[in-house]
Amino acid sequence: MGDIIAAHDLEKRFGDLIAVDRVSFRVREGEVFGFLGPNGAGKTTTMKMIQCISPKSGGNLEVFGMDVDTHPREIKSRIGVVPQENNLDPDFTAYRNLLVYARYFGIPKSVAEERAESLLGFMHLEEKRDVLIEKLSGGMKRRLIIARALVNEPELLILDEPTIGLDPQARHLIWETLRGLRAEGNTLVLTTHYLDEAERLCDRLVIMDHGKILVEGAPADIVSEYAGNEVIEVERTEKTATLLDEFGVAYDLAGDLLQIFTDHRADDLAGELLDLCRHEAAVTVRPATLEDVFLRLTGRSLRE
Ligand SMILES: Nc1ncnc2c1ncn2[C@@H]1O[C@H](COP(=O)(O)OP(=O)(O)OP(=O)(O)O)[C@@H](O)[C@H]1O
Numbered sequence: 001m002g003d004i005i006a007a008h009d010l011e012k013r014f015g016d017l018i019a020v021d022r023v024s025f026r027v028r029e030g031e032v033f034g035f036l037g038p039n040g041a042g043k044t045t046t047m048k049m050i051q052c053i054s055p056k057s058g059g060n061l062e063v064f065g066m067d068v069d070t071h072p073r074e075i076k077s078r079i080g081v082v083p084q085e086n087n088l089d090p091d092f093t094a095y096r097n098l099l100v101y102a103r104y105f106g107i108p109k110s111v112a113e114e115r116a117e118s119l120l121g122f123m124h125l126e127e128k129r130d131v132l133i134e135k136l137s138g139g140m141k142r143r144l145i146i147a148r149a150l151v152n153e154p155e156l157l158i159l160d161e162p163t164i165g166l167d168p169q170a171r172h173l174i175w176e177t178l179r180g181l182r183a184e185g186n187t188l189v190l191t192t193h194y195l196d197e198a199e200r201l202c203d204r205l206v207i208m209d210h211g212k213i214l215v216e217g218a219p220a221d222i223v224s225e226y227a228g229n230e231v232i233e234v235e236r237t238e239k240t241a242t243l244l245d246e247f248g249v250a251y252d253l254a255g256d257l258l259q260i261f262t263d264h265r266a267d268d269l270a271g272e273l274l275d276l277c278r279h280e281a282a283v284t285v286r287p288a289t290l291e292d293v294f295l296r297l298t299g300r301s302l303r304e
Pocket residue numbers: 014017019037038039040041042043044045046
């Protein structure tokens with residue numbers, strides 16, 4: 001399969017600030033590709049360069065094999081965008097929002113009407129066709145924005161935090177839709193702060209921080225490479241930390257827990273040690289997750 005996006009040493013500066021620091025990545029046709037990272041990592045800035053709405057400062061960026069600097073119009077016409085904010089027009093109904101958006105792409109009225117009806121159905125919004133935006137729930141607004149992004153039948157759909165602030169039911173419905181779009185051969189690029197979402201949806205992803213890509217790969221591969229198989233969590237007391245130190249076991253500090261990451265089954269690794277710790281404090285064993293990798297690579301301190 002070909003590359004839909006190819007970035008090489010891509011850079012974005014805002015004055016002295018390097019928001020995206022010479023990143024290279026490829027998004028293949030038909031995959032769901034995720035950008036993860038703490039606030040300010042450079043995800044949205046990267047998305048905006050792909051969408052041709054923010055010029056790059058350096059490096060190369062091709063979308064559909066075309067340079068973003070020389071072919072922005074062609075690229076934009078083949079992309080659908082779900083922005084982070086709900087920017088629907090509050091003066092219009094759900095249906096009218098879709099029609100007005102279709103006009104930007106020069107889609108003939110009759111085609112636009114047909115598409116709007118079918119997209120409302122696809123996003124389970126047919127009953128809200130003639131309802132004003134303010135009367136829609138958060139989940140319905142998000143679904144309508146996704147429907148709007150599909151009006152021009154894009155080959156690439158870019159979603160900036162598609163399920164932000166939604167309840168579990170609404171999130172699951174959106175995941176179902178995105179999986180459906182992927183199954184039809186669409187390419188999806190998304191950012192999310194929900195690591196379970198990334199794990200469920202993404203074929204491949206990158207974790208960014210301070211404008212750089214720290215890792216790239218399939219979620220399961222990244223987890224096994226950077227967090228191992230299982231995580232042993234030992235309640236942090238003076239005694240347990242000393243025991244682990246005495247046994248020469250490496251651990252991470254995570255609030256009031258000591259975390260040991262292991263490739264093996266935890267009980268095989270250190271049954272004796274765990275028994276010792278269990279006498280002193282609570283010990284749990286659980287599978288490693290993408291969240292473990294994220295926190296290990298980007299740290300635990302808050303970002304502004
Ligand atoms: N228009 C701008 N002018 C100046 N600085 C900007 C601009 N847009 C973004 N930045 C800065 O670039 C850096 C990267 O921002 P970006 O929005 O890409 O991060 P992000 O990973 O999308 O974060 P979040 O998860 O909060 O959306 C931040 O330091 C941000 O303050």
